[in-house]
Amino acid sequence: MRTRYVERNLDGAQSAGQSFSQTRRWWDTAGIAFGVLVFFVLTLAFTASQFGWLPYDPDQADLDLILAPLGSPGHILGTDFFGRDLATRLIVGVNAYFLPALGAVAVSLTIGATLGLAAGFRGGPVGLATHYTCTLVEAIPRLLLVLFAVTVYQPDIYHIMLIIGLTGFPGLATRLRLRIRHLREQSFFESALASGVSLQTILFKHLLWHHCRPLFLIHASQAMGEAILFETSLSYLGFGVQEPTPSWGNMVQTGSDYLLQGNFWPSTLPAAAIAITLIAFYLFADAFERRAQDRQNP
Amino acid sequence: MRIKRSAIRPIARTLAKELAFTFALLVGISVVVYAMLVTAPNSHSADLATARPAEQTATPAYFHWLAGLVQGDLGNTSRSGGLVADELIPAAGHTLFLIACAMSASLLVAVPLAVCAATKRFNGLSRPLLITLYLSSALPSFWLAYAAIFVSTHYLDYFPVVDGTNIDWPITALATAILVLGSGLATTAARELSSELTRVLSQEYVTAAVAKGACLWRHAYVEGLLLPILEIAATRLSHVIGACVIVEQVLNWPGLGRLVWQAAQERDTHLVMGAVLACALFVALAHLLHRTLHVLMNPRASHMGY
Numbered sequence: 001m002r003t004r005y006v007e008r009n010l011d012g013a014q015s016a017g018q019s020f021s022q023t024r025r026w027w028d029t030a031g032i033a034f035g036v037l038v039f040f041v042l043t044l045a046f047t048a049s050q051f052g053w054l055p056y057d058p059d060q061a062d063l064d065l066i067l068a069p070l071g072s073p074g075h076i077l078g079t080d081f082f083g084r085d086l087a088t089r090l091i092v093g094v095n096a097y098f099l100p101a102l103g104a105v106a107v108s109l110t111i112g113a114t115l116g117l118a119a120g121f122r123g124g125p126v127g128l129a130t131h132y133t134c135t136l137v138e139a140i141p142r143l144l145l146v147l148f149a150v151t152v153y154q155p156d157i158y159h160i161m162l163i164i165g166l167t168g169f170p171g172l173a174t175r176l177r178l179r180i181r182h183l184r185e186q187s188f189f190e191s192a193l194a195s196g197v198s199l200q201t202i203l204f205k206h207l208l209w210h211h212c213r214p215l216f217l218i219h220a221s222q223a224m225g226e227a228i229l230f231e232t233s234l235s236y237l238g239f240g241v242q243e244p245t246p247s248w249g250n251m252v253q254t255g256s257d258y259l260l261q262g263n264f265w266p267s268t269l270p271a272a273a274i275a276i277t278l279i280a281f282y283l284f285a286d287a288f289e290r291r292a293q294d295r296q297n298p
Numbered sequence: 299m300r301i302k303r304s305a306i307r308p309i310a311r312t313l314a315k316e317l318a319f320t321f322a323l324l325v326g327i328s329v330v331v332y333a334m335l336v337t338a339p340n341s342h343s344a345d346l347a348t349a350r351p352a353e354q355t356a357t358p359a360y361f362h363w364l365a366g367l368v369q370g371d372l373g374n375t376s377r378s379g380g381l382v383a384d385e386l387i388p389a390a391g392h393t394l395f396l397i398a399c400a401m402s403a404s405l406l407v408a409v410p411l412a413v414c415a416a417t418k419r420f421n422g423l424s425r426p427l428l429i430t431l432y433l434s435s436a437l438p439s440f441w442l443a444y445a446a447i448f449v450s451t452h453y454l455d456y457f458p459v460v461d462g463t464n465i466d467w468p469i470t471a472l473a474t475a476i477l478v479l480g481s482g483l484a485t486t487a488a489r490e491l492s493s494e495l496t497r498v499l500s501q502e503y504v505t506a507a508v509a510k511g512a513c514l515w516r517h518a519y520v521e522g523l524l525l526p527i528l529e530i531a532a533t534r535l536s537h538v539i540g541a542c543v544i545v546e547q548v549l550n551w552p553g554l555g556r557l558v559w560q561a562a563q564e565r566d567t568h569l570v571m572g573a574v575l576a577c578a579l580f581v582a583l584a585h586l587l588h589r590t591l592h593v594l595m596n597p598r599a600s601h602m603g604y
Contacts, residue, residue: 132319136326138533139581143540144574147562148331151570152338229438233544236440237559249440256444264448271441278436 010215010292011178025294028287035221035284038277045094056085058092059244067263080251080266081258089246090273096235096247100161101227105220107165108172112219115169116176117203121184130177134170142167143233150239157231157240164230165223172219176212183207214292218285225281232274248274305597312593312600320586327578328367331571332360338567367575373568375561382572385557390576393546393553397538400476401531404484407431409523411484412491416499416522428488435485439478439541443548446474459550471549478545483538487530491523498522520595532588536581 048054056075062083070078077087119130142164149155149163183189184207192202234240235249243250248270255267301309366372372382411431414424434442451457456470498504498521499514507517543555550556554573561569593599 132322132326135319135585136323136330138536139323139327139585140330140574140578141536141539141581143543144558144570144577147543147558148334148570148574151562151565151567152334154565232438233440236438237544237547239562249438252438252441256441259444259448260451262448262452264445267441267444271438274441275433275437278438279433282436 010218010289010296011175011182024290028291031283031287032291035280035287038280042094042098042277045091046098049092049095054088054091056088058084058088058246060084067258067266070265077269078265080255086251086266086269089251090248090270093246093248093251093270093273096157096241096245096249097161097228097231100157101224101231103158104161104165104168104227105223107162108168108223109216109220111166112169112172112176113208113216115173117180117208119173120177120180121203123181127177130173134173137167138170140167142230146230146234147237147239150234160234160240161227161231164227168223168226171222172215175215175219179212179215180207183211214288218289218292221281221285221288225278225285228274228277228281301594301597305600308600309593309597313590316586316589316593320582323582323585324579327575327582328364329360331575331578332363335567335571372572372575375569376566377564382568385569386554386572386576389552389554389557390580392551393539393542393555394580396472396475396479396542396546396551396553397535399472400479400483400538401534403476404480404487405527405531407480407484408487408491409527411488412495413523415488415492416495428485431481431485431488435482437481439482440544440548442481443474443478443545446477447548450474471551475545475549475551478549479538479541482541483534486534487527490530491526494526495522525592525596528588528591532584535584536577539577539580 062079065072065075065079065083067081068075068079068083070076072078075085075087077085077090080086080089115130115133119127145167146160146163149160153159155163188206189202192206193199197206231240232247232249232252235247236253238250238253241247241250243254251270252267252274255265255270258264259267370383372386374380375382375385378385411424411428414420415428447457447459450470459471495518498518504514504518508514539555542553543559545551546553546555547559554577558570558573560566561573
């Protein structure tokens with residue numbers, strides 16, 4: 001059954017009624033479940049590599065078994081050009097971005113929340129200043145900024161991810177500003193003020209926690225995907241994690257020499273891992289956004 | 299595009315504000331880049347920032363550096379010793395050409411898809427296409443480029459990589475680059491366009507226009523298509539420039555991205571700084587152009603504050 005109706009999106013603007021049906025709800029649930037599953041697998045892989053619960057040593061070369069294909073006995077996902085087990089390197093590769101990316105997400109959430117709340121609540125000059133900061137940060141292409149930082153500071157991956165976090169807030173800040181501006185026009189805001197609830201409680205509990213939780217989760221998921229994309233891109237370009245330490249980016253890079261010979265598995269496997277992870281985080285964000293909108297417009 | 303007489307004054311005021319905003323943006327960008335140069339532990343980079351003329355003047359080093367920038371003096375490259383500007387300008391031309399091609403191609407794909415999605419026509423064709431685009435846009439572009447090279451060399455019998463720097467626009471390399479750059483762009487464009495178009499088509503003036511028997515698109519195309527296309531082109535430019543670094547590196551396209559990649563490997567601070575400033579300048583100017591066209595096409599926007 002399809003119903004057309006007018007709904008408000010999470011920014012508070014009126015948006016068109018999309019047809020929403022049982023099938024779409026099912027797809028949204030599947031998207032959210034997929035995102036959670038992939039995050040769980042990543043956490044598991046991270047824990048496994050931290051404690052050394054690995055099938056092989058990721059640096060152990062087996063020169064008798066170079067470029068073993070998928071499904072070889074002993075090496076389920078094959079081996080690379082040194083005969084190193086690809087499955088092990090894939091698991092250890094999670095190490096390269098997991099903690100740094102989580103840090104980047106935390107940084108961008110903190111800055112985005114502060115700026116968005118201030119701009120949405122105060123408006124005026126504060127709003128203009130936030131708009132200026134967001135536009136300024138978005139004007140410098142992030143990959144180029146990171147390459148500039150690499151040239152100038154020669155940073156490690158944590159500092160690179162700090163830059164990614166510091167430049168990742170404009171999306172959240174802009175959406176939060178619109179949302180809070182919409183919410184403070186509502187009567188619940190006024191009545192809470194009139195009944196003597198402290199401004200702190202209204203801002204952080206009523207507005208941020210009760211009404212903007214979905215935005216944070218959506219942004220965190222997108223930011224995690226972006227951070228992973230940046231880490232893999234930089235490792236691919238040779239500025240992130242260096243061979244022989246595995247990262248999905250430098251695995252694609254080293255494997256790509258063999259791709260043109262037709263031996264495409266060593267670079268396609270990490271590329272597929274990247275793609276599945278990114279799709280999971282983006283799907284989670286999209287599905288969760290629609291779910292939150294349905295909740296808001298029952 | 300007709301503008302009411304009474305709208306001219308608010309539009310002019312908004313445009314003046316946007317101009318001032320862009321100026322402030324350029325100053326802000328230069329401050330950020332300068333701050334990074336000054337705080338560099340590497341003495342070579344710091345020298346660049348604090349280099350003063352022989353006679354000590356009262357002006358701070360920042361203004362001296364800025365004056366040099368405004369006159370186009372970006373310093374010398376460390377590998378050839380030539381002027382940075384001489385290397386940047388042709389490379390920037392190649393990159394802008396590539397971006398223009400990729401953007402037009404992806405809009406050519408995205409607009410019909412978005413219209414189909416918003417009007418719920420040809421769903422059987424447009425839905426699978428959208429899903430394919432969505433999935434392909436998550437594939438890392440560095441792998442996608444190699445896969446494109448592999449497919450074209452093995453099955454289509456051409457090698458889509460630019461050889462040498464003496465470029466005569468090989469169409470095969472251009473097509474591959476457009477494919478790789480455009481897939482992500484087409485996805486975001488199609489998604490944002492279709493959601494915006496759905497919003498506009500459900501508005502009351504569109505319903506009224508349809509009820510009167512007027513042509514739907516004559517009333518809705520500015521708000522539903524032109525403004526969002528402008529916005530996407532302006533806001534995605536910075537992402538596309540970032541993606542160019544990877545695509546140009548794989549396909550050996552002699553543009554800004556490949557130049558930055560090489561310069562960052564050689565720790566050539568002047569060249570990377572020049573490229574960052576040039577790209578930020580493009581993005582800021584694109585932002586200004588977007589705001590100008592937006593206000594001219596939609597004078598209501600001149601009444602909105604931040």
